[in-house]
Amino acid sequence: MSNAIGLMVLGALLFGTVRLGTAEDTITRMITLHVNRQPAQSLEGFGCSMVDLSTTQMPATARAEMFAAVFGDLKMNVLRLWVAAEFKRTAVQMKADLYRHYVDSGVLAAARERGVAILLLAPARGEQAPAEPMAQYAGKLAEVIGALYAERGIRINVTGIANEPAGFTPPQLAELVRTLRRELDARGLPEVQIIAPEWASADGAALAAIAGLKSDPIAWAALRGIATHSYNMAATPEFSKIIAGTGKQYWMTEASDNGNEGAADVNRAASICGRFLNDLNQGVTHWVYFIGFDASADVTTDQDNATKLMVYDGRQQRVFRHLKYDWFRQLRAAFPNGSRIYCVQAQPGNGLVFSYGQKPYLNAAAAQRPDGSWALGLVNLSGITPNTAISQWHPGTTLNVTWLVEPLTGNDTIQFNRFRSDAIRHFAADGQSTMVKGRLTLVLKPGEQITLTSNCADSGRLH
Numbered sequence: 014m015s016n017a018i019g020l021m022v023l024g025a026l027l028f029g030t031v032r033l034g035t036a037e038d039t040i041t042r043m044i045t046l047h048v049n050r051q052p053a054q055s056l057e058g059f060g061c062s063m064v065d066l067s068t069t070q071m072p073a074t075a076r077a078e079m080f081a082a083v084f085g086d087l088k089m090n091v092l093r094l095w096v097a098a099e100f101k102r103t104a105v106q107m108k109a110d111l112y113r114h115y116v117d118s119g120v121l122a123a124a125r126e127r128g129v130a131i132l133l134l135a136p137a138r139g140e141q142a143p144a145e146p147m148a149q150y151a152g153k154l155a156e157v158i159g160a161l162y163a164e165r166g167i168r169i170n171v172t173g174i175a176n177e178p179a180g181f182t183p184p185q186l187a188e189l190v191r192t193l194r195r196e197l198d199a200r201g202l203p204e205v206q207i208i209a210p211e212w213a214s215a216d217g218a219a220l221a222a223i224a225g226l227k228s229d230p231i232a233w234a235a236l237r238g239i240a241t242h243s244y245n246m247a248a249t250p251e252f253s254k255i256i257a258g259t260g261k262q263y264w265m266t267e268a269s270d271n272g273n274e275g276a277a278d279v280n281r282a283a284s285i286c287g288r289f290l291n292d293l294n295q296g297v298t299h300w301v302y303f304i305g306f307d308a309s310a311d312v313t314t315d316q317d318n319a320t321k322l323m324v325y326d327g328r329q330q331r332v333f334r335h336l337k338y339d340w341f342r343q344l345r346a347a348f349p350n351g352s353r354i355y356c357v358q359a360q361p362g363n364g365l366v367f368s369y370g371q372k373p374y375l376n377a378a379a380a381q382r383p384d385g386s387w388a389l390g391l392v393n394l395s396g397i398t399p400n401t402a403i404s405q406w407h408p409g410t411t412l413n414v415t416w417l418v419e420p421l422t423g424n425d426t427i428q429f430n431r432f433r434s435d436a437i438r439h440f441a442a443d444g445q446s447t448m449v450k451g452r453l454t455l456v457l458k459p460g461e462q463i464t465l466t467s468n469c470a471d472s473g474r475l476h
Contacts, residue, residue: 040410045360046391048379050419052353053253054263056380058131058299059350060091061322062267064307067118071308071325075332077123079306082338083322084127087345091131092124093266093301096157098136098175100144104156108164111157116165133266133301134158134172135211142180147188155196158205171206173240173266177213183225186210187232194235206237208264214246216369223255238262238298244269245404247288247367253296262298269303274319274335277436279460280397281319282337286344286462287376287392291367293354294378302341309333339439340462343432346440347390347464351383355420371405372397375412375457381420382466389416389429389453389465396459409459415452422451429453429465436460 061083066076083089094115096107115121121132136154143150154172161167174189175181181189190209197205209226212219219241227233238261241248248265256263268288270281292300302322309315311328318324318333322341326333357377359365365373377391396409421427427448433441435458446453446465457463 040408041413042374042410043413043415044362044374045415045417046377046379047358047360048416048418048420049356049358051355052381053356054296054298054354056293056298056300056348056350056352056354057262058091058264059087059301059345060089060093060129060131060133060299061302061305062093062095062135063115063120063124063305064095065114065118066120066307067113069308070327075325078332079323079325080123080127082332082334083305084124084129087322087341088128088349089124089305090128090350091133091299091301092121092129093133093135094169095135095137095176097138098150098154099138100150104153104160107153107157108160111161111167112165116167121167131170131299132168133208133264134169135176135266136173137176138178140177140179140213143175143185147185148192151189151192151196154193155200155202158197159200159202162202169205171208171237171264173211174207174209176211176267177242178210178222179213179218181210181222183222186222187226187229190226190232190235191229207235208238208240208262208266209236211240211242211264211266213242214244215241215248215252216246220251220255223252227255233259236261238264240264240266242267243288243292243300246369248292248295248297249366249368250295250364256296263296264299264301265292265297266299266301267303268292268301269321270319271317272319273314273316275313276333277336279336279436281335282340282434283392283394283397283460283462285337286340287372287394288367289341289344290376290378290390290392291365293348293380294357294365294376336436336439340434343434343440343462343464344390346432347388347466348378348380349382352380352388355379355381355418367394369403372407374407374410375414379416379418384469386469387418387421387427387429387467389418390463391457392462393457393459411459412457413454414457415454416448418448418451418453420451421448424448425450427467429467431455432464432466434462 210222309324312326395407397406431443
């Protein structure tokens with residue numbers, strides 16, 4: 014090797030990239046993922062919302078298959094119940110909608126049969142400014158929640174205040190939370206928890222709204238947790254910091270993609286699963302996908318199927334499973350509810366934050382699972398297309414990743430079962446990796462997701 018080439022390779026290694034001068038040029042990058050010694054939050058909930066199935070045309074067998082796959086196989090315990098709550102909508106109309114969409118259609122019963130135990134109410138009214146006083150609106154929400162239990166025995170466990178309330182001012186949000194808590198308590202519903210603001214993005218506007226709630230002691234005390242959505246701007250460290258030490262939960266109540274999604278769409282699978290890992294790493298306690306499943310007249314031309322995990326394709330008369338569904342099966346096997354999340358920092362890359370503009374090379378999360386075993390998960394985000402004004406992606410890069418898990422450094426060796434997903438492999442077993450004194454190295458290719466899970470008996474002791 015000439016001195017010039019040697020210096021090029023040495024410099025590339027120091028800065029984390031190497032471009033090989035061959036006919037099949039590739040880029041590689043070395044990244045160390047450092048897992049903190051102390052745990053952060055626990056993952057307490059995972060779920061989705063559902064559309065109205067009362068008039069949907071699909072065979073009963075397909076419907077049962079999708080309920081089993083989405084709610085059962087993904088171990089969902091949260092169902093988000095949408096209801097139109099605009100100024101002109103009365104409590105009577107809201108109740109009728111909820112009964113038709115979720116009760117009479119059988120959605121609620123089928124979801125409960127497969128493990129759903131937490132019902133989250135999602136009042137939807139668009140982003141415009143409220144036209145009514147906050148006390149009037151809060152009274153209507155409390156009336157609906159109380160009537161659902163009194164009339165049908167349906168207990169709402171958690172309620173939002175307004176989906177993506179961009180038109181509400183911080184003082185209005187605080188007044189609404191205060192008043193809603195008072196109205197619920199007056200109706201004998203102290204167990205119904207409140208989350209807010211369910212902002213469309215985890216951005217500066219969302220932080221300002223949450224800061225306004227926190228500055229009002231009564232409103233802040235009334236909140237069980239904060240809430241945002243996870244699209245182009247997923248959770249960031251600022252959100253976990255604003256609730257640090259307060260005992261508040263962090264709900265991510267909506268995430269998906271838009272448009273038409275075809276088979277083996279790695280771009281969308283990597284993006285959405287990357288956001289899930291990002292949000293775990295940034296303090297999220299409950300994670301809710303947008304729409305679990307629905308019917309489609311023709312999945313090849315459907316401009317909204319990307320919002321679902323799967324659809325019944327009327328043209329082919331079969332269930333169409335998006336690639337991201339199988340990627341989520343892999344993640345949920347690794348990160349079940351009750352997992353204690355340990356914060357991951359990257360070098361280079363710091364917090365691996367999925368936010369506006371340039372996206373990281375990867376997202377990752379680490380957890381100790383309820384049975385004492387450990388899980389590590391990571392998704393390579395490089396090579397995703399297209400680049401846009403608000404979202405840029407690194408070119409396709411193979412990542413040489415070294416995990417350094419501080420709580421496990423006192424263990425000589427721990428065996429991890431390795432699983433991979435890409436465009437072809439769907440949650441495929443891929444042998445084992447050995448962690449030595451908390452250190453483990455692997456290769457992660459563009460468009461690839463890897464999870465590693467240890468056996469409970471082989472997890473060793475914490476140090």
